[in-house]
Amino acid sequence: MKIRIEGVSKLFSGKAALSGIDLEFEPGSFTVLLGPNGAGKTTLLRVMDLILRPDAGEVYYDGRPARALKRSEVIATRRRMTFVEQNPIVFSGSVEWNVAYGLRARGIKGYMERVREILKLVGLTHLAKTQAQFLSGGETQRLAIARALIVEPEVFLLDEPGSNIDAQSVSMVSSFIKKAISSGTSVILVTHFPEEYLPLNPATVAMRDGRIIDPADTAP
Amino acid sequence: MKIIVLSLWVSGAGTTFASIFGIALGAVVALTDFRGKKVVLAFLNTWMALPAVVIGLLVYLLLKRNGPMGALGLLYSPGAMMMAQAILATPILAVLTTSALQEKGRRIIDTAHSLGAGWIMTCMTVVREARFAVITAVLTGFSRVIGETGMTMMVGGNIKGLTRVMTTTIALETMKGNFEIGITLGIVLIIVALIINLAIQLIRRVQP
Numbered sequence: 265m266k267i268r269i270e271g272v273s274k275l276f277s278g279k280a281a282l283s284g285i286d287l288e289f290e291p292g293s294f295t296v297l298l299g300p301n302g303a304g305k306t307t308l309l310r311v312m313d314l315i316l317r318p319d320a321g322e323v324y325y326d327g328r329p330a331r332a333l334k335r336s337e338v339i340a341t342r343r344r345m346t347f348v349e350q351n352p353i354v355f356s357g358s359v360e361w362n363v364a365y366g367l368r369a370r371g372i373k374g375y376m377e378r379v380r381e382i383l384k385l386v387g388l389t390h391l392a393k394t395q396a397q398f399l400s401g402g403e404t405q406r407l408a409i410a411r412a413l414i415v416e417p418e419v420f421l422l423d424e425p426g427s428n429i430d431a432q433s434v435s436m437v438s439s440f441i442k443k444a445i446s447s448g449t450s451v452i453l454v455t456h457f458p459e460e461y462l463p464l465n466p467a468t469v470a471m472r473d474g475r476i477i478d479p480a481d482t483a484p
Numbered sequence: 485m486k487i488i489v490l491s492l493w494v495s496g497a498g499t500t501f502a503s504i505f506g507i508a509l510g511a512v513v514a515l516t517d518f519r520g521k522k523v524v525l526a527f528l529n530t531w532m533a534l535p536a537v538v539i540g541l542l543v544y545l546l547l548k549r550n551g552p553m554g555a556l557g558l559l560y561s562p563g564a565m566m567m568a569q570a571i572l573a574t575p576i577l578a579v580l581t582t583s584a585l586q587e588k589g590r591r592i593i594d595t596a597h598s599l600g601a602g603w604i605m606t607c608m609t610v611v612r613e614a615r616f617a618v619i620t621a622v623l624t625g626f627s628r629v630i631g632e633t634g635m636t637m638m639v640g641g642n643i644k645g646l647t648r649v650m651t652t653t654i655a656l657e658t659m660k661g662n663f664e665i666g667i668t669l670g671i672v673l674i675i676v677a678l679i680i681n682l683a684i685q686l687i688r689r690v691q692p
Binding site (some may be wrong): 411 | 595600604605
């Protein structure tokens with residue numbers, strides 16, 4: 265899915281979180297979003313995921329403006345993307361129940377085999393029946409990625425997936441991202457550590473104070 | 485025995501009506517942004533702090549023969565008691581539901597949406613996630629109304645066999661010097677309160 269952002273602005277309590285953002289993401293592209301805390305990166309991902317509505321400007325999904333989408337089309341568009349938050353929440357229920365959430369939302373039945381496969385992939389097989397709330401930070405992050413990947417999204421939005429987790433989980437998260445990119449999924453990744461992804465030749469977008477800036481200006 | 489059953493029936497029905505309005509109101513306040521939200525919250529908190537006898541007085545004025553709802557003929561009936569108890573419990577349920585959903589409710593909705601859930605599945609997810617807090621709110625509302633005396637007497641009239649419930653019986657029999665009945669019903673009320681508290685403790689223990 266091609267996503268085009270035109271002149272998007274978003275205010276929170278009168279303060280601009282995004283100011284006139286213009287960006288374009290081609291299908292299958294990999295983009296790293298850089299910038300200090302408060303730059304507007306998370307807000308941008310939330311606007312792209314149709315969770316937040318911009319105060320000005322427009323986001324186009326395969327050429328269709330978000331504002332023109334009917335309620336059912338908004339849901340259908342969201343189902344083509346998944347968003348993994350920096351501190352994801354899990355629902356009460358077992359790990360496998362959480363992983364299958366997106367499949368149930370799409371009316372997919374007979375998904376247990378897929379759930380088992382993805383749990384094996386993220387190394388959570390032994391915790392399949394565990395209540396998700398009892399997972400550690402790293403395990404929760406892996407669960408969040410598993411439940412996002414299982415629906416095979418066209419666009420994968422990730423907000424600092426490597427923060428607050430152990431080294432083993434960080435490398436696992438990185439390998440999932442690489443796998444998603446290689447399978448043709450568009451990945452838009454917010455990270456403070458872009459070096460790890462340089463071999464994948466990502467496009468780099470830098471932000472500060474809600475604006476797009478030259479990536480060279482983000483260097484310490 | 486009839487008094488005990490009537491008490492549980494009136495307070496159960498009153499809490500059920502309060503749950504329908506209170507939980508819906510609490511969810512709307514917690515999960516939506518609208519102008520005047522702080523005013524609504526202040527109103528709910530004030531309503532919750534109102535003495536029960538004031539609610540009894542308002543319901544009495546509404547239901548008395550020449551009052552705005554006098555034609556319904558509800559005064560001194562179990563219906564009037566249910567209505568008063570529902571009005572008493574509604575803000576408790578609304579405020580407790582608001583506080584339960586305010587912190588995580590928006591994030592639950594956003595996560596459900598992000599995972600592709602439609603409107604119905606999102607609502608079901610919110611209810612599922614908040615179920616322990618909502619059940620606790622309902623039990624708290626029930627324990628508040630079943631122990632109410634003055635208001636219940638004002639709108640129910642404490643009519644033997646019709647509107648006489650445990651609390652009003654205890655008050656009446658104590659005034660008459662029949663302490664045995666009062667103590668017996670008092671023990672039943674304590675047992676009801678104990679069961680409710682045990683249920684709340686159990687829910688808190690089950691909730692991860």
